[in-house]
Amino acid sequence: MPKVSKKELQKLYKNNKVQLLISKFMSDTPDNLNPIYEPKHGFRYPIVDEIVGGTSSAEEFLEKLFEGGVLERKLYDKIIYCPSCSSANVSIHYTCPHCKSFDVKKSALVEHIKCGYIDTEDHFQEEGKLVCPRCRKELVNPDLDYHRAGIWCTCNQCSKSFDIPVPAHFCRECQNKFTFDEAIYKDIYSYNLTSDAKKEATLGWILIAPMMEFLDNLGFEVESPGFLNGKSGTSHMFDLTAVSAGKKRNTTAIDLATSTEGTVSEQSVIAMFAKIFDATPDKACLVAIPKMSESGRKLAALYKINLIEAEDQDAALEALKACVEK
Ligand SMILES: [Zn+2]
Numbered sequence: 574m575p576k577v578s579k580k581e582l583q584k585l586y587k588n589n590k591v592q593l594l595i596s597k598f599m600s601d602t603p604d605n606l607n608p609i610y611e612p613k614h615g616f617r618y619p620i621v622d623e624i625v626g627g628t629s630s631a632e633e634f635l636e637k638l639f640e641g642g643v644l645e646r647k648l649y650d651k652i653i654y655c656p657s658c659s660s661a662n663v664s665i666h667y668t669c670p671h672c673k674s675f676d677v678k679k680s681a682l683v684e685h686i687k688c689g690y691i692d693t694e695d696h697f698q699e700e701g702k703l704v705c706p707r708c709r710k711e712l713v714n715p716d717l718d719y720h721r722a723g724i725w726c727t728c729n730q731c732s733k734s735f736d737i738p739v740p741a742h743f744c745r746e747c748q749n750k751f752t753f754d755e756a757i758y759k760d761i762y763s764y765n766l767t768s769d770a771k772k773e774a775t776l777g778w779i780l781i782a783p784m785m786e787f788l789d790n791l792g793f794e795v796e797s798p799g800f801l802n803g804k805s806g807t808s809h810m811f812d813l814t815a816v817s818a819g820k821k822r823n824t825t826a827i828d829l830a831t832s833t834e835g836t837v838s839e840q841s842v843i844a845m846f847a848k849i850f851d852a853t854p855d856k857a858c859l860v861a862i863p864k865m866s867e868s869g870r871k872l873a874a875l876y877k878i879n880l881i882e883a884e885d886q887d888a889a890l891e892a893l894k895a896c897v898e899k
């Protein structure tokens with residue numbers, strides 16, 4: 574569940590970077606955003622890096638969207654960082670529990686089933702065959718003649734033997750040796766849109782990014798959110814403002830209103846009117862997804878707000894073009 578208020582969530586949806594990421598999720602499936610491993614730096618999310626620029630902020634960005642209920646996440650991997658240089662280029666050393674050396678030889682234990690003799694595999698090896706050192710019988714069939722009875726380690730430094738080595742870490746960047754106690758141990762997630770975010774995205778928040786691109790291609794100067802100063806001195810925020818190129822520089826204010834219930838209420842028309850009454854853009858467009866209520870339609874006509882009702886993105890963009898070029 575989202576840990577932030579609905580209002581903050583709406584602010585998130587109006588953020589261009591968030592919209593870009595959501596549109597990536599909606600278009601370039603694979604469904605999951607999985608991290609990519611790079612030996613030196615650890616895990617990265619290249620798509621997110623591209624959107625936000627830089628690595629540290631990519632994680633912050635994803636965390637914020639997770640907190641906001643836009644993204645859900647699953648534990649994908651754990652990562653170990655060197656406590657002294659923060660590199661992820663870390664290897665694991667299986668060390669001797671007696672002298673801590675990692676110069677440890679790992680062998681398989683073999684048991685000759687018939688006579689019960691157990692030893693490490695190298696003691697059974699004779700000219701490419703397995704021969705029991707106690708009874709001199711050749712072992713041919715696994716499971717019938719012999720079976721593997723686990724692992725046996727021998728320390729090349731202190732010559733002691735043991736079955737369970739102690740894991741330790743070695744930083745390949747700064748040669749630091751450290752234990753699990755000292756290691757920086759972090760969760761790595763794969764992300765996906767929450768079902769709520771998917772619903773919102775298909776509804777229309779996601780429209781702002783393609784609308785910006787579309788208007789930009791038509792030669793408009795586009796801002797999102799766009800601010801217009803009113804006669805009263807108040808600055809008013811619109812989802813988009815588009816200024817036409819050329820001498821006349823007509824300004825169009827565009828707001829987007831969506832509804833999960835099927836019709837957008839007239840409240841969004843009234844809210845937009847309050848802003849344009851003061852800010853006086855040359856034109857005002859209200860994009861209602863999927864459609865406007867009957868009273869909203871009447872109000873929009875009365876307030877001279879161009880109403881765009883559209884079921885999908887293509888229809889909305891077509892109507893928007895007609896509106897701004899009118
Ligand atoms: Zn290091």
Ligand SMILES: [Zn+2]
Pocket residue numbers: 669670671672673674728729730731732733
């Ligand atoms: Zn040892």
Ligand SMILES: [Zn+2]
Pocket residue numbers: 685687688689690705706707708709710
């Ligand atoms: Zn034997």
